Amino acid sequence: MSTDMIAEARERLLARAKREGLSTVGYDVIDSPIGPLWVALGPKGVAAISFGREPGEPELRRLVRLFGPGIIPDRRRAAPAARELDQYFEGRRHSFDIPFDLRGITPFQARVLRTTSRIRYGELMTYAAVAHKAGNDRASRATGAAVGANPIPIVVPCHRVVASDGTLGGYGGGLDAKRYLLAIERTEVPTGGWPKRGS
Amino acid sequence: MREATLRATAARTFGELLERHEREIFAYALRLTGSRHDAEDLYQETFLAAFRAWPPPHRDNERAWLYRIATNKAIDRTRRRRATVSVDDLRLAAPERDGVTVLDLANAIRLLPAGQRAAFVLRAVEGRPYREIALTLECTEEAARTRVSDAMKKVRAAMR
Numbered sequence: 040m041s042t043d044m045i046a047e048a049r050e051r052l053l054a055r056a057k058r059e060g061l062s063t064v065g066y067d068v069i070d071s072p073i074g075p076l077w078v079a080l081g082p083k084g085v086a087a088i089s090f091g092r093e094p095g096e097p098e099l100r101r102l103v104r105l106f107g108p109g110i111i112p113d114r115r116r117a118a119p120a121a122r123e124l125d126q127y128f129e130g131r132r133h134s135f136d137i138p139f140d141l142r143g144i145t146p147f148q149a150r151v152l153r154t155t156s157r158i159r160y161g162e163l164m165t166y167a168a169v170a171h172k173a174g175n176d177r178a179s180r181a182t183g184a185a186v187g188a189n190p191i192p193i194v195v196p197c198h199r200v201v202a203s204d205g206t207l208g209g210y211g212g213g214l215d216a217k218r219y220l221l222a223i224e225r226t227e228v229p230t231g232g233w234p235k236r237g238s
Numbered sequence: 239m240r241e242a243t244l245r246a247t248a249a250r251t252f253g254e255l256l257e258r259h260e261r262e263i264f265a266y267a268l269r270l271t272g273s274r275h276d277a278e279d280l281y282q283e284t285f286l287a288a289f290r291a292w293p294p295p296h297r298d299n300e301r302a303w304l305y306r307i308a309t310n311k312a313i314d315r316t317r318r319r320r321a322t323v324s325v326d327d328l329r330l331a332a333p334e335r336d337g338v339t340v341l342d343l344a345n346a347i348r349l350l351p352a353g354q355r356a357a358f359v360l361r362a363v364e365g366r367p368y369r370e371i372a373l374t375l376e377c378t379e380e381a382a383r384t385r386v387s388d389a390m391k392k393v394r395a396a397m398r
Contacts, residue, residue, distance in 0.1 A: 044264070044274065044278075045260060045261060045264055047278075048260075048264060048277075048278045048281050048282065049256070049260065051278070051282060052256075052281065052282045052285055052286070055282060055286060056252070056285075056286065056289060059286070059290075061252070061286070061289045061290070062252070066253065099250060099251070102251075103250055103251060108250065108251050108252055108289075108292050108293065109251070109252055109289070110251035110252060110253050111251070111252045111253040111256065112253050112256065112257065
């Protein structure tokens with residue numbers, strides 16, 4: 040019994056599942072310079088990106104809540120997102136054309152992440168500024184939590200959100216990954232971030 | 239490849255179920271059918287049936303659930319084809335008597351209750367160990383032996 044045999048059988052199984060409307064989300068694990076990424080495509084575009092080979096608990100719960108259990112491995116379906124991510128990592132893509140689907144999160148988190156999604160390539164915004172733009176000046180900490188729980192990192196560029204003192208803040212994929220992404224966009228990132236302005 | 243047996247929680251998505259069990263179910267289908275083509279069909283039918291019947295009925299027993307679906311699908315296929323090819327296998331289980339046809343045997347098997355039928359096919363056709371039959375049918379090894387023995391008796395009686 041070879042792996043090919045299984046792969047071919049799986050292809051045909053997935054085609055049938057799709058024809059029967061049993062498949063709602065297709066995912067694939069793609070390799071990237073910051074490690075494997077679990078990428079899931081739903082009916083309205085990229086529904087989730089997780090660091091690693093499988094989604095985290097809350098992420099999977101959100102997807103199942105939104106789309107039911109029909110979440111299946113589907114390389115072909117995930118391919119457009121994989122292609123754009125590859126181009127991004129090669130520095131050849133500055134914005135993503137593929138739509139993303141931020142449903143299944145709180146209205147506050149959605150506002151924060153929509154603001155985050157408008158930060159342009161190579162630019163930075165502080166958590167406080169994101170909180171302000173999202174309409175709640177005083178919710179800086181909650182903004183940090185909302186950014187940290189971003190279900191679609193990279194495409195929704197939460198790595199461009201940093202702390203007011205110039206340090207990098209946090210990142211779901213680890214600070215090395217955040218530094219790497221910023222370095223793609225800005226050529227060089229000091230370890231730990233940037234020195235505080237005026238210091 | 240993750241160890242399916244070590245997982246305490248049931249699969250939450252079709253993908254999880256597939257990634258955990260597709261290899262062993264395909265291997266099982268190959269053993270049950272003896273051909274790649276039929277094994278692929280059986281693998282497909284098994285997982286599609288599992289998807290349609292979602293969620294798995296027992297939290298810790300999705301593996302046995304899949305085996306049971308595969309077993310029943312295999313029996314259905316055998317039954318559908320009994321006048322053509324697959325029944326040849328059943329000849330192995332037939333007592334040596336004049337005038338007994340494979341078709342007689344297939345009919346006798348068809349009359350068995352589902353649990354006994356699966357037990358009979360797994361044992362008499364596939365020659366699988368009782369330990370595995372018990373796992374597939376979600377019963378104790380002793381119960382598996384009883385089912386096979388009861389099935390044998392019924393089949394013999396039906397063919398007398």
